[in-house]
Amino acid sequence: MTDCQLVARPSPTGAGSEDDAKSAAVIYRDAQEFATGHTCSADWETSEGRVCYVRTSWLPTAVVPATSAAGDEVFSSILAQGDSGVLSTAWLSDARDDELLAALTDLAERYGRWITAEASKVPGLPSDLRDQAAEHIKRCQIVQQRMLSSVTYLRRTPTALAAFRFANGAMRLQREWAEKETLRWRPFQLAFILLALESTANRTHGDRATMDLLWFPTGGGKTEAYLCLTAFAMVIRRLQGSSVMSGDGVAVIMRYTLRLLTIQQFQRAAAMVVACELLRNSGQAESQYGIRLGHTPFSIGLWVGGGTTPNKAADVVANPQLGQPDHRQLKTCPSCGKPLQWAVHTGGACAVAKCALIRDAYSNASYRFCPSGQSMMTFIGNVRPCSFRPSTSSLKL
DSSP states (O other): OTTOOOOOOOOSOOTTSOHHHHHHHHHTTTOOOOOOOSSSEEEEEEETTEEEEEEEESSOOOOOOOOOTTOSGGGHHHHTTGGGSTTBHHHHHHSOHHHHHHHHHHHHHHHHHHHHHHHTTGGGSOHHHHHHHHHHHHHHHHHHHHHHHHHHHHHHOHHHHHHHHHHHHHHHHHHHHHHSSOOBOOHHHHHHHHHHHHHHHOTTOGGGGSOOOOOOOTTSSHHHHHHHHHHHHHHHHHHHSSSGGGGOSOOOOOOOSSHHHHHHHHHHHHHHHHHHHHHHHTSHHHHHHOOOOOSSOOOEEEEOOTTTSOSSGGGOOSSOOTTSOOSOOOOBOTTTOOBEEEEEOTTSSOEEEEETTOSOTTTTOOEEEOOOGGGOEEEEESOOOOTTSTTTGGGOO
16 A cells, blocks of 8 residues: 555536636645544645545644735835835835836836736646646736836826825834834735725726725734825815815725724724825825815814713713723723824814823813714824924924
């Protein structure tokens, strides 16, 4: 029996399968399955490239390679540029127009080189996988063309380029608050931003009918990528109107299916909104990026229902007990990280929070909770960075 060898089970996908199943057959063609357990698990071991036996197991183990956020080797040289290259939000917000546009074009072209390398592998695949693999290459090429088209759009549209710089500046600022360092994009993050940028700005663009899905394992940076696009959308709609007031209102809706995730993502989005508001309210939007964003503050709302937050002003209590609707969903100041101190405003229908570094709860109020009755919408507005934070103390917000 020393020459025994088990053969992998045939793939359940075939020529008549759904598109997703065909895609999986190509992507996971090297992930072979030699057994399936029933009311238990199955396991096997490979020796010298062969599987000679299978066994049942109640607790199988496997080594799962981590996904590298660095991407393919074609991106290595731009990753090495650090804060002086296209992946740095500081560089993207400050670089000269010609340098910025050339660097973004280079990023898209590097992606194209990776596509070409992947396309060269298609002829060597099993015949039943080649058509689907070719379809994958076609989709990748469409993505690259959309990235290049967004760069062209930025080149031809000064307001969009200014909004792009502003968005990167806001993301840079909120990262410096949280981690005391400049945010550097991973290649896939900036690629996704470019992929969706033109269709985000152009309301008649054909790709607005396309749902762009950003997939990456937990902790890879999906949130930062779409928050940058969110900041871009918030700004560009104000710049495209007949007046800076025409961009008021709801710009972006974010929906989550898990309550804990909703609150956590809301807190992260709040930091981005605070950064945008600082740039607007301090005048940096005009002095640094050459854009006027009007007098309406950037703000953010949270809609989670009466079981989590009060729906009416009469239901707001200073210190909710465990299980009671709680207006204090924002726990810490997005700017300095200090705990927020909430107080119920007896003179109106709002609860007001102050950062621990701010002495007067009402004259320097940073955050407000305003229930809006039957809509169950909690609202945090007038978001202003803590005036005692060293990096913002001179702004007199």
